[in-house]
Amino acid sequence: MAYEIPVTQARAELADLINRVVYGEEHVVVTRHGKPLVALVSAADLARLESLKSEEAEAAAAEERVIASVSAIRSVASASASGERADFGIVAKHEPPERR
Numbered sequence: 001m002a003y004e005i006p007v008t009q010a011r012a013e014l015a016d017l018i019n020r021v022v023y024g025e026e027h028v029v030v031t032r033h034g035k036p037l038v039a040l041v042s043a044a045d046l047a048r049l050e051s052l053k054s055e056e057a058e059a060a061a062a063e064e065r066v067i068a069s070v071s072a073i074r075s076v077a078s079a080s081a082s083g084e085r086a087d088f089g090i091v092a093k094h095e096p097p098e099r100r
Contacts, residue, residue, distance in 0.1 A: 002027040
C-alpha cells in the first residue's frame with residue numbers, strides 16, 4: 001500500500017520521502033485536499049511501468065492489424081460470393097425422365 005502525504009507536508013519532507021521510495025521500496029502518493037495528485041516511485045518501478053505501457057501499445061497495434069486483415073478477408077469473400085452468384089446463376093434445369 002502507498003504512503004499518502006499532503007503536498008504541504010511533502011514539501012518539507014521531500015528528502016525523507018525520496019529515501020522511503022528508494023531504500024524502503026515504498027510508493028508515496030502526494031495529495032491535495034485529500035485527493036491523489038502525484039506519486040513518487042523508484043526509477044526501476046518507472047522503467048517497469050513504461051515497459052508495460054510499450055508492450056500494451058505493441059499488443060494493441062498487433063490486434064488492430066489482425067482486425068484489419070480479417071475485415072479485408074471478409075470484404076473480399078463477400079465481393080467474390082456476390083460476383084459468383086451473378087456470373088454463375090442457374091445454367092441448366094433438371095427435368096425428370098419421361099415415363100414410358
